Amino acid sequence: MKARLVALAVTVWLVPGLGFAQSASGTTRSYDTLPDWSGAWQMVGGTVFDRATQTGQGGATSEGVRSHPPYNAEWEAIYRSNLERRDKNLFPDTISNCGVPAGFPRHFNLPDPYEFVVRPEQVWVLTENGPNVLRIYTDGRKHLEDQWATYTGDSVGHWEGDTLVFTTIALKGFRDKDVILDRTGLVLSDQSRATTRIRKIDPKTIQVEMTIEDPKALTKPWVVTKQFQKMPPGTRLYDYGCAENNRNPADVESGKTLVIGPDGKPLNKE
Amino acid sequence: MRTHALLGALAIAASFAITVPLSAHHSNAGFNSDKVIEISGTIKEFQFTNPHTWIQVIVEDDKGAKTEWSVEWGSPNSLGRQGIRPSTFPAGAKVTMRLRPMLNGAPAGGFVGAKFPDGKTVGRWE
Numbered sequence: 153m154k155a156r157l158v159a160l161a162v163t164v165w166l167v168p169g170l171g172f173a174q175s176a177s178g179t180t181r182s183y184d185t186l187p188d189w190s191g192a193w194q195m196v197g198g199t200v201f202d203r204a205t206q207t208g209q210g211g212a213t214s215e216g217v218r219s220h221p222p223y224n225a226e227w228e229a230i231y232r233s234n235l236e237r238r239d240k241n242l243f244p245d246t247i248s249n250c251g252v253p254a255g256f257p258r259h260f261n262l263p264d265p266y267e268f269v270v271r272p273e274q275v276w277v278l279t280e281n282g283p284n285v286l287r288i289y290t291d292g293r294k295h296l297e298d299q300w301a302t303y304t305g306d307s308v309g310h311w312e313g314d315t316l317v318f319t320t321i322a323l324k325g326f327r328d329k330d331v332i333l334d335r336t337g338l339v340l341s342d343q344s345r346a347t348t349r350i351r352k353i354d355p356k357t358i359q360v361e362m363t364i365e366d367p368k369a370l371t372k373p374w375v376v377t378k379q380f381q382k383m384p385p386g387t388r389l390y391d392y393g394c395a396e397n398n399r400n401p402a403d404v405e406s407g408k409t410l411v412i413g414p415d416g417k418p419l420n421k422e
Numbered sequence: 423m424r425t426h427a428l429l430g431a432l433a434i435a436a437s438f439a440i441t442v443p444l445s446a447h448h449s450n451a452g453f454n455s456d457k458v459i460e461i462s463g464t465i466k467e468f469q470f471t472n473p474h475t476w477i478q479v480i481v482e483d484d485k486g487a488k489t490e491w492s493v494e495w496g497s498p499n500s501l502g503r504q505g506i507r508p509s510t511f512p513a514g515a516k517v518t519m520r521l522r523p524m525l526n527g528a529p530a531g532g533f534v535g536a537k538f539p540d541g542k543t544v545g546r547w548e
Contacts, residue, residue: 241452250473263500264497264499280499388503389499390498390499390502391472392472392473392497392499393472394472394473396471396472396473397469397471397472397473397474397476399492399494400473400494410452411452411494411524411528411530413490413492413529413530419452419492419524419526419530420452420524420525420528
């Protein structure tokens, strides 16, 4: 009997995922009970991250346009500094240099189609732009206590009816000056985290509501809602090979977006 | 080279009327969003590549000097979903093109529309 128990324990240890699947049993829903979020989806509106608080007319790169998160004085000053550089076209968007993920929560602020892939143990939010993948574990696992920071962080969640609820932690924020929320220069700190609720509010609209907390940068939780409209049936998504022919890299020294001419040299270095 | 400045409402309307959504990939820094110019020349190449497409156009001036213009358009993915193909701008074809020029006068800009000698148009052309 004892030998059989040892054998079972060894089997659970050696078979990848088996031990975890057992610990998560009871929290994972079967396919047939999950909502249908199939198809291709397009973000509604432009890429100003918090359109509900936007002031100024135009898009994220338009002079005077900004969002109004509940920043404390220190981070309002950082944002204003970024805005001033944006107005001079000198605020770099580091994803312009390719290979840098959009990160979270910018993941929900991108043009081009999205896909929401619902599986029993995970939900994947795929963006053609980038491309980027947001993995949300729904198999009952918890965040690691010693999770290191990344662009997209770590997301775990659960289903409340047909609403996916998840938390995202371990975000780099603006620590390395390479994660922004939009091209106005909107940023969060490495203390930021979010609770997100995703649901289909009608057959053609998926809504993503993020409650963002950041004890270093914000004075209170910041709620931002984004909506995604279903694209025509049969819509295809394609490669986004950012490095294939990137003629608009950001100049590392000045922050300026360059325009590369046919000879490979910038047309607007000075 | 034939260059016309089409200022004011036409230019602004044309800028916003392009059906391809602006990419998050980069800002339009360097292009004059308040001005549209026209160039006429021969297509050298249509770079139907990510993250953005580029149309290379050879423009010859009155003295025979040739300049290569670089005209940036949307991503091949979004354009492809709207029916644009690599063959839309065939190498060697004559074309007249409207674009938002670079602020510093360099031979490049953002695509607005194009018209071929047979009257066929691409993009915004009114």
